[in-house]
Amino acid sequence: MNFDFDLFVIGGGSGGVRAARIAAGQHGAKVGLAEESRMGGTCVIRGCVPKKLMIFASEATQKAAEMRGYGWQEADRGAFDWQVFHGKLDAELNRLEAAYTSGQVKAGVELFHQRAKFADHHIVELADGTRKTAKHILIATGGRPVKPDIPGAELGLISDDLFLLDQLPGRALLIGGGFIACEFATILNGLGVDTVLAYRGDAVLRGFDREARDMASAQLRDIGVDLRLGLSPAGLEKSGNRVTARFDDGSKDDFDAVFFATGRAPYTWDLGLENTGIRLTKSGAIEVDEWSQTSVPSIFAVGDVTDRVNLTPVAIREGHSFVDTVFGDNPRRVNHDLVASAVYLRPHELGTIGLTEEQAAERGPVDVYAAVFRPMRSMFAGSDARMMMKLLVDPDSDKVLGCHIFGPDAGEMIQLAAIPVTMGATKADFDAAMAVHPTAAEELVTMRSVTRRHPAE
Ligand SMILES: Cc1cc2nc3c(=O)[nH]c(=O)nc-3n(C[C@H](O)[C@H](O)[C@H](O)COP(=O)(O)OP(=O)(O)OC[C@H]3O[C@@H](n4cnc5c(N)ncnc54)[C@H](O)[C@@H]3O)c2cc1C
Numbered sequence: 017m018n019f020d021f022d023l024f025v026i027g028g029g030s031g032g033v034r035a036a037r038i039a040a041g042q043h044g045a046k047v048g049l050a051e052e053s054r055m056g057g058t059c060v061i062r063g064c065v066p067k068k069l070m071i072f073a074s075e076a077t078q079k080a081a082e083m084r085g086y087g088w089q090e091a092d093r094g095a096f097d098w099q100v101f102h103g104k105l106d107a108e109l110n111r112l113e114a115a116y117t118s119g120q121v122k123a124g125v126e127l128f129h130q131r132a133k134f135a136d137h138h139i140v141e142l143a144d145g146t147r148k149t150a151k152h153i154l155i156a157t158g159g160r161p162v163k164p165d166i167p168g169a170e171l172g173l174i175s176d177d178l179f180l181l182d183q184l185p186g187r188a189l190l191i192g193g194g195f196i197a198c199e200f201a202t203i204l205n206g207l208g209v210d211t212v213l214a215y216r217g218d219a220v221l222r223g224f225d226r227e228a229r230d231m232a233s234a235q236l237r238d239i240g241v242d243l244r245l246g247l248s249p250a251g252l253e254k255s256g257n258r259v260t261a262r263f264d265d266g267s268k269d270d271f272d273a274v275f276f277a278t279g280r281a282p283y284t285w286d287l288g289l290e291n292t293g294i295r296l297t298k299s300g301a302i303e304v305d306e307w308s309q310t311s312v313p314s315i316f317a318v319g320d321v322t323d324r325v326n327l328t329p330v331a332i333r334e335g336h337s338f339v340d341t342v343f344g345d346n347p348r349r350v351n352h353d354l355v356a357s358a359v360y361l362r363p364h365e366l367g368t369i370g371l372t373e374e375q376a377a378e379r380g381p382v383d384v385y386a387a388v389f390r391p392m393r394s395m396f397a398g399s400d401a402r403m404m405m406k407l408l409v410d411p412d413s414d415k416v417l418g419c420h421i422f423g424p425d426a427g428e429m430i431q432l433a434a435i436p437v438t439m440g441a442t443k444a445d446f447d448a449a450m451a452v453h454p455t456a457a458e459e460l461v462t463m464r465s466v467t468r469r470h471p472a473e
């Protein structure tokens with residue numbers, strides 16, 4: 017059978033654009049790609065990129081305070097102008113969107129700026145009714161924020177909305193305790209918004225190392241976020257221009273904006289999946305094997321829609337590996353076991369790879385090398401902010417099983433630590449590296465004695 021395309025990609029986000037560009041540009045495949053919104057997807061348009069720029073924008077208060085501590089008597093954060101920032105942000109996102117589009121065109125990908133869905137396992141139907149046939153189809157449709165099922169949920173905003181606000185709210189509530197809630201609370205607080213974060217657990221960032229979670233929770237409070245733990249929303253009501261939130265402890269409070277950061281779901285609805293026989297997992301994600309192949313052999317899926325590890329570099333790696341395997345005669349699988357990540361908080365970020373102390377202790381035995389200290393830079397300025405470095409080491413093999421850093425630029429540090437940890441480095445390998453002095457990161461190679469040991473269970 018002759019097909020219009022060797023590969024048709026549904027979704028122009030992190031995973032889709034990488035797969036399309038490499039398949040067409042490097043492996044010579046005939047590729048089509050449909051994107052219903054803006055090229056670049058979540059990360060570029062409404063995720064990592066605008067979020068990180070807003071994190072940078074939100075640093076002024078802490079930077080000014082730090083500099084006052086260094087003798088800059090008049091150091092002042094000044095007044096933040098959302099309109100100025102927003103104009104620049106829009107221009108930057110337009111630039112990136114254009115760059116992603118031209119990258120595809122240069123590689124020879126045919127773009128369709130419309131929604132696509134399955135007509136069958138070799139045919140996609142575009143929103144204008146055109147049908148395209150393809151030997152292989154890649155689902156790279158990402159995820160969508162989900163709101164909890166509470167009365168008045170329609171009054172709440174989602175993460176996409178932060179980047180579209182005409183003006184900043186005076187007072188905001190964030191609901192949730194994951195990546196997005198913590199990063200958005202840090203941003204809004206830093207930009208001068210009176211920020212409340214309500215989370216049902218006893219510390220934010222469930223799933224991360226407990227000590228780091230406690231430090232992140234304490235830091236949110238220290239910077240002025242009103243962190244209310246053990247609290248869930250029961251409902252939202254409109255009151256004039258504001259929104260009243262009712263909580264499960266009977267309390268209520270008024271806000272100019274309420275954001276739900278209560279997780280994301282794989283974007284699989286209205287995709288015509290019923291015309292294909294593709295199987296979904298219990299969580300509604302596209303079920304794939306280690307080659308990102310679905311239960312239908314001609315259809316593959318990568319990125320958040322498969323709900324494996326929902327991060328941009330993972331989606332990119334999955335997309336690249338898929339096309340190398342299918343079109344490049346170079347079979348490649350993605351190892352999802354060791355994935356470094358960072359939560360961009362201020363003043364200290366959380367960078368992490370490998371097992372948490374709790375996971376390592378459960379496996380046992382494990383030696384914990386941990387240092388909690390006030391870094392030179394902020395301590396001199398009079399700040400009490402504490403930093404943490406932690407290595408979890410298997411006492412039998414000496415292998416480093418996990419590394420957790422809570423400190424300034426921990427995202428940058430964990431990227432570098434991820435190299436030896438991924439290579440299977442031992443504690444002795446870390447110790448053999450000469451320290452770079454004076455840095456905060458040197459602690460990673462100078463922790464000589466075991467802080468505590470968790471025995472075998
Ligand atoms: C606020 C926020 C901050 C984040 N920060 C980080 C971070 O700092 N670091 C990090 O690694 N990750 C971060 N992430 C996660 C990261 O954005 C995602 O893991 C990544 O974008 C997933 O890529 P993807 O290709 O699977 O999907 P997406 O990037 O979501 O792309 C899917 C694309 O498909 C399109 N689409 C969907 N259905 C159709 C259809 N039927 N037809 C045509 N087009 C369709 C969508 O419009 C979208 O453009 C963040 C996410 C959010 C929400």
Ligand SMILES: NC(=O)c1ccc[n+]([C@@H]2O[C@H](COP(=O)([O-])OP(=O)(O)OC[C@H]3O[C@@H](n4cnc5c(N)ncnc54)[C@H](O)[C@@H]3O)[C@@H](O)[C@H]2O)c1
Binds near residue numbers: 195215
């Ligand atoms: N720095 C980064 O790499 C980064 C940043 C942002 C997002 N992301 C990615 O995006 C994903 C989505 O982020 P997220 O923060 O929305 O999801 P998340 O799964 O990290 O956190 C969701 C939070 O909402 C809480 N929650 C769920 N239902 C609730 C309810 N009914 N009431 C109250 N709380 C409820 C959960 O307990 C959890 O704390 C992340 O898992 C991550 O993969 C990554």
